[in-house]
Amino acid sequence: MANPEMAGECFIETARLILRTVTPADVAGVASSWKLDEGPIPLPEAERVIQRMRANHAQNRPGKIVHLCLAILSKETNEFIGWCGLDHTQPADADPALFYLLKSDDWGKGLATEAARALLDYAFTRMELPSIHGGAAPENLASKRVMEKIGMKYVGLDEEGGYAFTISRKEFLDS
Ligand SMILES: CC(C)(COP(=O)(O)OP(=O)(O)OC[C@H]1O[C@@H](n2cnc3c(N)ncnc32)[C@H](O)[C@@H]1OP(=O)(O)O)[C@@H](O)C(=O)NCCC(=O)NCCS
Numbered sequence: 001m002a003n004p005e006m007a008g009e010c011f012i013e014t015a016r017l018i019l020r021t022v023t024p025a026d027v028a029g030v031a032s033s034w035k036l037d038e039g040p041i042p043l044p045e046a047e048r049v050i051q052r053m054r055a056n057h058a059q060n061r062p063g064k065i066v067h068l069c070l071a072i073l074s075k076e077t078n079e080f081i082g083w084c085g086l087d088h089t090q091p092a093d094a095d096p097a098l099f100y101l102l103k104s105d106d107w108g109k110g111l112a113t114e115a116a117r118a119l120l121d122y123a124f125t126r127m128e129l130p131s132i133h134g135g136a137a138p139e140n141l142a143s144k145r146v147m148e149k150i151g152m153k154y155v156g157l158d159e160e161g162g163y164a165f166t167i168s169r170k171e172f173l174d175s
Contacts, residue, residue, distance in 0.1 A: 005126055008057030010070060014118045017111065019070040019084060021057055022050055026080075029071065033080035036103050062128045064088075065096045072102065072115050081106045084115045086123060086132065095166075096123070098134040100146070107142070117150045124169040134165040151175045 004010065012019040022030055024047065031046035041049075056067035069085040082102035088095070098119065100112045123129045135158055136143035144163045148154070151172065152165035 005060070005062050008054065008060055010057075010068065010122065012070070012118050012122050013075075014114050016075055017115055017118070018073040018075060019115055019118060019122075020073070021069075022053060022071050024050055026050065026071065029073075029080040033071070033082065033103065036082065036101060060127070062126070065123070065127060065129060068096075070119070072100075072111070074106070081111070082115070084112075084119055086119070086129075093133070095131040095133055096129065098132050098147075098152075100143075112142075112146045113149045116146055120150055120167065120172055124172045129169065131166060131168040133167075136163045136165075138162055 008021065010019070010021045027043055027046045027050065030050055031040045031043050034041050034046060034049055053067075053069050056069070059066040060068055065086045065088050067085070067087050067089055069083060071080050072082040072084055073079065074081050082100065084100035086096040086098060088097070090097070098116060100116050100119075102112055120132065123132055134147050134152055136147060138161045140162075147163070147165040152167045153171065155164045155166050158164045
């Protein structure tokens with residue numbers, strides 16, 4: 001299909017990272033990284049994870065994301081170092097939630113900020129989403145800081161006492 005967004009495929013390159021949808025050929029990388037620092041999952045489980053992700057991705061369209069989950073690969077090592085994406089599977093959510101997770105070896109290098117910023121750009125310019133929200137647990141000040149650094153607007157505490165953020169396409173494009 002000519003339009004990769006319509007085919008559920010996504011490939012984003014930043015200075016140090018590749019963010020991309022995975023294929024069945026990525027089973028070893030998915031197995032090694034899916035649970036981050038908890039260690040690898042069995043290959044058959046990784047195969048099921050990939051199938052589930054690809055089924056979700058097939059439902060995404062410009063203007064409407066159901067669930068997008070991208071592997072984060074280091075360009076330097078070509079290894080899977082984490083995951084990021086957008087989730088709009090919660091019926092109560094007015095817009096998709098941003099998420100990002102990295103193996104702890106790679107914390108503190110600005111990589112989550114680099115990934116999240118590129119994902120916002122993709123969400124607003126390629127997927128044409130009107131707005132995105134994000135949340136950081138009360139103890140997760142690193143995640144809160146990432147949302148601040150990528151220009152999301154703090155809107156207060158959520159029901160669990162976590163930090164709630166939002167950003168609209170207009171705010172992102174004007175920034
Ligand atoms: C949250 C997470 C993604 C951050 O990744 P990262 O690559 O280390 O983030 P960055 O380096 O881009 O930015 C982290 C910022 O938080 C700051 N920070 C880190 N720990 C902090 C703390 N305890 N208190 C305040 N700020 C803190 C860093 O100094 C940095 O800000 P700065 O650039 O202004 O100095 C990573 O810790 C992680 O994967 N955690 C587990 C999963 C998770 O919680 N995901 C978020 C939920 S969606």
